[in-house]
Amino acid sequence: MGFMQLFKHILGDDWGVHPDDHKRPAADQPVRVMPVPAKLYLPLQQHLGGAARPVVLVGQRVRKGELIAEAQGMVSAPVHAPSSGTITAVTEITAPHPSGLTLMAIILETDGADEWCELQGCDDPFLLDPAEIGKRVAAAGVVGLGGAAFPSAVKLIGASRAKVTTLVMNGGECEPYLSCDDRLMRDAATGIVDGIRIMLHTTGAAIALVGIEDNKPEAIAAMQAAAAGFDNVQIRPVPARYPMGSEKQLIQVLTGIEVPADGRPADIGVIVHNVGTALALRAAVREGKPLISRLVTVNGNCASQPGNIEVRVGTLAEEVIAFAGGLKGDGLGLARRVMGGPMMGMQIPHWRVPVVKGTSGILAFDTVEVSEQEPNPCIRCGSCIKACPMGLLPLEMSARIRNEAYTEAIGLGLKDCIACGCCAYVCPSKIPLVQYFVHAKGELSAQDRAKLRNDATKKMALQRQDRLEREAREKVEAAAKRKAERAAAAALAAQTTAG
Amino acid sequence: MNATSLTAQPIASPHAHGGNSVSRTMFRVQIALVPATLYGFWLFGWPSFFLWLLTILSCLGFEALALKMMGITRIRRTLLDGSALLTGWLLAMTLPPWAPWWVAVVGGFIAIVVGKQVFGGVGQNVFNPAMVARVALLVSFPVPLTQWVYPLPLTSLAAPDFIDGLRIFLTSLPQPDAMASASLLGYTKTELSRGIDLLQSLAGEHAPVLSWIGARSGSFGESASLLILGGGLYMLACGIITWHTPVAVLAGIAIPAAIGHAVDPTHYLSVSAHILSGAVMLGAFFIATDYVTSPNTTTGQIIFGIGIGFLTWVIRTWGGYPEGMAFAVLLMNALTPVIDRFIKPRILGRDRKGKPLDIPESKGA
Secondary structure (H helix, E strand, O other): OOHHHHHHHHHOOOOOEOOOOOOOOHHHOOOEEOOOOOEEEEEOOOOOOEOOEEOOOOOOEEOEOOEEEEOOOOOEOOEEOOOOEEEEEEEEEEOOOOOOOEEEEEEEEEOOOOOEOOOOOOOOHHHOOHHHHHHHHHHOOOEOOOOOOOEHHHHHHHHHHOOOOEEEEEEOOOOOOOOHHHHHHHHOHHHHHHHHHHHHHHHOOOEEEEEEEOOOHHHHHHHHHHOOOOOOEEEEEEOOOEOOOOHHHHHHHHHOOOOOOOOOHHHHOEEEEEHHHHHHHHHHHHHOOOOOEEEEEEEOOOEOOOEEEEEEOOOEHHHHHHHHOOEHHHHOOEEEEEEOOOOOOEEOOOOOOEOOOOOOEEEEEEHHHHOOOOOOOOOOOOHHHHHOOOOOOHHHHHHHHHOOOHHHHHHOOHHHOOOOOHHHHHOOOOOOHHHHHHHHHHHHHHHHHHHHHHHHHHHHHHHHHHHHHHHHHHHHHHHHHHHHHHHHHHHHHHHHHHO | OOOHHHHOOOOOOOOOOOOOOHHHHHHHHHHHHHHHHHHHHHHHHHHHHHHHHHHHHHHHHHHHHHHHHOOOOOHHHHHHOOHHHHHHHHHHHHOOOOOOHHHHHHHHHHHHHHOOHHHOOOOOOOOOHHHHHHHHHHHHOOOHHHOEEOOOOOOOOOOOOHHHHHHHHHHOOOOOOOOEEOOHHHHHHHHHHOOOOHHHHHHOOOOOOOOOOOOOOOOOOOOOHHHHHHHHHHHHHHOOOOOHHHHHHHHHHHHHHHHHHHHOOOOOOOHHHHHHOOOHHHHHHHHOOOOOOOOOOHHHHHHHHHHHHHHHHHHHHHOOOOOOHHHHHHHHHHHHHHHHHHOOOOOOOEOOOOOEOOOOOOOOO
16 A cells, blocks of 8 residues: 555545456466357347347358448447358347346357458548548447447547547556456557547547556556657556546546536546557558457456457357366356456356457356355445445445335435445445345336336327317217208208299 | 256346455454453453453343344344444443442343344444443442442452452442542542632542553543553554544544633643543544444544534533543434434535536537
């Protein structure tokens, strides 16, 4: 603990937590490139937003990089073939989600040729119009590689409209166990800096601040060397503290500005991108290569050879682990399978789940690492309050949620919760606080949906009533009219007869 | 798919834990109490040891009994969390060192059953259980609760041996006058009420000496202010408590004491007399910092602490009792929910009232 940290600790200004990072030795291993597996499972939804729509037929042959599903809607991203081969099915597979629910996916049987389709690159992206770059990034299916997988083009285009001044690059990688960003910054710093410069050009931002946690000195050195010639790309080491890589926290640390609760970073002139995204964006713009592979950290006490592996999107976690060296003792002692980081990642029900664009890690934890324990009553120690990076009262919120007083929980900041997990990490009573908050958020959105549905039903019932009344009225009116007409006709006939 | 997909409970993140636990926290508080406790044994001899032991045992016993009567099955686990043990320990620290056995038993009952389990057990009580018991005992049995003894270190000849100690503890015979003594606070209060001001009373030959190392009459565990301070600093270093509450309590009593003493030293005790006497140190570091009954936020803890310190000074100066720590703690315990209601941390991106920060109209170019 450094002096400043100790000082802040004594003052109590110490948001977040300092978990053991477990990043080494995995971070120090050279990247291994995994060969193309026989089958790739490509979910149509690997990003935040609308699912992509397949544009291939079963039996169709595709080449590497070819579009196989197009973006649908404003916020969406296309999917490309990570290798050449034949489409064998469009079917449901297990989603990378703890529920074990299924997700539509395209299944590609690879032919081993790994033959590229024609790519349209660009020698000097700085001559391109920002809108054109946005288009190319969108077409390449680039999404945020930090984990949230938000379509990058949407952010870039939004940023150039919102007149963003600062580009915050997230090289924090604050999640323990993960080291894929660290590895990328060490190995491909020049490419990342080039990607950052293209991002600056696209968004019109004046400066890029690259935040890297100070537990990655090699990455900081590599990035500093790569950014040496560019005044508008600044490498800023930040203290290693979880959740430093969270958007709002990183912005505050690097720029000193707070993102308003109901606003977005663009509202204060900032956008945040992950360093891995910069590299993917560079490949998309300069070489026309779509996002078809990524770096994945395999780690955890059960992984026999932890390290970073370059994997084609759509590869099953099972095969990644097998390539990485398998599990110790054939998985004996495996307590939990996690995709992503240990703080915010998802537990997955089995290993037959594909790596998607947002998968940063595949973690195999033993019982020591997850230490499942029955929760004890809250002793109001306030550790969760000190740890919360958002300034919430987790213990009060969970007490309200237990009593189903969701409105009160919102008053305490439930909707500001970023689900970072600091509160549950420090809780001496091992109360699963995040689970409470996730549950409450789910309940609230279910209530909102039910309300919408009720309102719609009510509206339809009212409309039906109106329609029935109108029809009845019209019927009566029509009958009266017919009667009047008949009477008139009869009178006319009588007149004619009489005449 | 396979069976795990059907049986695995979805477990929300995080998948890692910092390793802290309730029992570890309680254990560390107990470690912090050890020096002052051992010193107390040495100072007041075997009777104080029996008192300490029985207070803890009765707290554990009543905890087990209460849980059993409520039909809670996790008795062993709850006892092992260390909270009842700690309550008993803290209560023993505040009792006169030669208090008879039934004080320990009744105290344990009040602390655990009335002070804690009636509210719903650990984490639910409004008032600090040890202080509830201390005050209830003091109000109900004022005589045994205000009988102080001269420190008779174990090595001294006059100190009761094991058997004598047991006899004193079990028979609650009236103490020989030669051993009885008054605490500094009690003595000055009595003398003031007789019209003898502080300058005269403290200059008299019967005046109790204010000793930094704690060799003076007083409650079993409150004498050694410096050892208690040491325990408190250990807890600060471990991160079990933060500086806010203890500093606020000490400031809450020191500031009015300093003003009072400067204005009229004949009627107002000095800062050192206030801080080193009675339960101030123990209260500041071990009682007021109780998680359950103190506010959640650091700002709230400062208000809470200042309130305790100030009320203690007020009760000591003008109240009917020479010592006011326990009363002050209970009064501020009652205010804790109110403090927590009004003082909340500021949420990132919102102002103090919870309204979102304004989105700036124009961004600086």
